[in-house]
Every structure is written in C-alpha cells, then in structure tokens.
Amino acid sequence: MKILIVTQYFFPENFKSNDLAFELQKRGHEVTVLTGIPNYPEGKIFEGYGIFKSRSQVMKGVKVKRAFLIPRGNGGGVRLLINYYSFALFASIKAFFMGLNKKYDAIIVHEPSPIMQYYPAYLLNKIWKTPVYFWVMDLWPESLAVAGGISNKFVLSYFTRVVVKFYTNAEKILITSKGFRESINNKGNFNEKIVYFPNWAEDSISEGNKDFPLPELPIGFKVMFAGNIGEAQDLDSIMQAALQLRSDKNIKFVIVGDGRKMSFVKSFIAENDLSETVFLLGRYPVEAMSSFFEKADVMLVTLKNDPIFNLTVPAKLQAYMSASKPIIGMLNGEGAANILEANCGFTVSAGDYDSLAKTIIKISKLSEDVLEELGNSSRLYYERNFRLSNCISNLELILQQNQQNL
The missing domain is CATH 3.40.50.2000 (Glycogen Phosphorylase B;)
Incomplete structure (x- = not known):
C-alpha cells in the first residue's frame, strides 16, 4: 500500500511514529511521512535541520517531507499554540501539493498531541477522499484542560467541535487505551469506528x-x-x-x-x-x-x-x-x-x-x-x-480490511 503518515513529530525526535513508519516500510509498503522540523523537547531546531536544510529526506526507505513550523521554544502556552498551528497550516499547504503528485491508499495521523495535526489529513480526505486512520494517543480537549490548565469554556467548546469534526471525518479511530472509548463516544456515536491499537515498547x-x-x-x-x-x-x-x-x-x-x-x-x-x-x-x-x-x-x-x-x-x-x-x-x-x-x-x-x-x-x-x-x-x-511486530500486523489487517470494503 501507499501510506502517508501525518505527524508533527518524527525522527530524530523520539516518538512511536518512527517505529510505525520504518516497520511498515520494512514490510513492503511505500511509506511517506509528512512531519515538522524537529525541535522537541528542547524547543530549538535540531542541528542539521532548518528552514532550507534537510526538508526532504529518505530514511530507511521512508520518504520524509518536513513542513515549516515555529519552534515550541520554552513550551509556554502562547508559544505552544503558535507551534501547533504553524505546523497545521504549513503541513496542510505541503499536503495539498503532495496530493497533486501522488495518490495514497491510506493516511495515518499519529496524534500524541496536538489535535491540530489532523488538518493536513482532513484536507487530503476532502479533496481526494483518501481514508484517514486517526491514531488517538491523547484525548482532546480533556488534555488541554488538565495538562494545559485551560478552563475557558469557549476555548474548550471550540476544540470539542474540532475534535468531533475530525472523529466524524476519520475512517477508523485507533485508541491506545480501551478507556478512551467512553470519552470518544460521549462526543458522538463513533463506536463502530473505534479500534483498540495499543502502544508498544521500542525494540x-x-x-x-x-x-x-x-x-x-x-x-x-x-x-x-x-x-x-x-x-x-x-x-x-x-x-x-x-x-x-x-x-x-x-x-x-x-x-x-x-x-x-x-x-x-x-x-x-x-x-x-x-x-x-x-x-x-x-x-x-x-x-x-x-x-x-x-x-x-x-x-x-x-x-x-x-x-x-x-x-x-x-x-x-x-x-x-x-x-x-x-x-x-x-x-x-x-x-x-x-x-x-x-x-x-x-x-x-x-x-x-x-x-x-x-x-x-x-x-x-x-x-x-x-x-x-x-x-x-x-x-x-x-x-x-505489546510487541511491535504484533501491533503492526494488526494494523495491516485493519488497513487491508478497510481497503477491501472501499
């Protein structure tokens, strides 16, 4: 399959998106990753990367396309919001031109946070109808309220509407914890879309x-x-x-x-x-x-x-x-x-x-x-x-079964 992984974080940043991409590529799939310029967690762009440096790479056979973003800096609330939305904006623009040149069989959105990184996949789905598999590792707006300390009801209401839009758009909602099911279903009738897909430990x-x-x-x-x-x-x-x-x-x-x-x-x-x-x-x-x-x-x-x-x-x-x-x-x-x-x-x-x-x-x-x-x-x-090989085999079945139904 031709698979696009959309994630704000990718190697040399240490996230599960790395294993996901490299393991799928190793199994014979053609994998492309749309990600940002690495700056997590220190908030500074990694050495060897920049606005005009290392924006297009091939790693272990995986094609990596890096969208511009504003680094997260010291991780303050306003700076984080700018970091999140800058990636969403520039990655969506990049996704549009990527979609003009290539048709993907599936898009996987890796979402440890923020929810906004779904936007590029949303755009591709709306234009080219590519099915999106939303791997939810962090619940929004709950995490915004708890970890981010946001209590403004208008802000939380806004992000609730955004989350519901993304859940509705997704072909499948992959959850890392069975407990996520209740929270997601409280926002709408998404039960038929939800599939348990847990984390694994890195090899x-x-x-x-x-x-x-x-x-x-x-x-x-x-x-x-x-x-x-x-x-x-x-x-x-x-x-x-x-x-x-x-x-x-x-x-x-x-x-x-x-x-x-x-x-x-x-x-x-x-x-x-x-x-x-x-x-x-x-x-x-x-x-x-x-x-x-x-x-x-x-x-x-x-x-x-x-x-x-x-x-x-x-x-x-x-x-x-x-x-x-x-x-x-x-x-x-x-x-x-x-x-x-x-x-x-x-x-x-x-x-x-x-x-x-x-x-x-x-x-x-x-x-x-x-x-x-x-x-x-x-x-x-x-x-x-929680073995990586077992988890990815399960993911392949999810993707293949859905392809057969399209």
Missing part, C-alpha cells in the same frame, strides 16, 4: 543495548522512574514518598529523564536533604534505557488522579514490561488494571504517597526469586499484548 528497549555506558548508579534497592518529568506524572507525590523513606538509606530513587517539573524536583531534594536517596540522572537516548532498566530493582510508573489520566495507559508501562522488570504503579484506571492483570507488581491509588512508601518497603524486602518471577510476568504480558 531498542525490549531488545536493546544493555552495555550502554552509564553514569555511576547508587548502591542499594533502586526504584527507577524513567521518562517525562511533567505535571501528569505527579512528581509531587513521588517526592513525598521519598521524604517518608529518607531515613531508609537502602532505598534509592533513581530518576532518568527531564521535563517541566525538574526544577521543582531539584528544589525539593535540596530543601529536604534527599541527596543521599534521590538521584537525578537527566535525559538519555532511548538506546540507553535497556542499560538503565537492567540496573533497576523495580520500576515506578505514576499518573495524577484525574479522569483523563485514569483512562490512559502510560507508554512507559510497556517499556518497563518489555525489560522484564517488576513494577510499582501509583495510578488509577487502565494502567493499574494492566499491572494487576499481568501480575507483575503492585499498585496504589493515584496520589497516595503514604501507600507508595509502604509498598516500596514491602517490595524491597522480597527475595530475588520473587522479584524475578514478577519481572518474568511483566515480559510475558508484554509478549502477548
């Missing part, structure tokens, strides 16, 4: 380089949190649990990643004398994650207590499972259900840092054999549900 994590050079890690029982350090991840509660465990010098919190809450975390550590039990290692490439996970005793996944997050399965959960690690979850809903169903660790309610601290003490006293058994259960659940 570089599940089968990656366990010899990647690491900084020196602390000695003790290592509770590792890896990934984005933002509002949604509830670092406030993680730090409160670490504060309760400050006197237990055997338990070490190891945080790998970066994000908007990093300044808060650094201040909290300094103000509460946690430098001997909480260690910040910074951001590392995805290729390094296998090495980090190998050194951890247990992995930590957290989300704030909010209706939208209760519907979400954090992508890091699949990565943790792929690394054969026991997991502690401080979250509600789908993510917690996955951990319990996999029998690979323990869960406490979102925001319950008292129970988190007690659970960490409990799991730190388990034997190595029990920890290994929990880790094996993690890997088994990943193999059954």
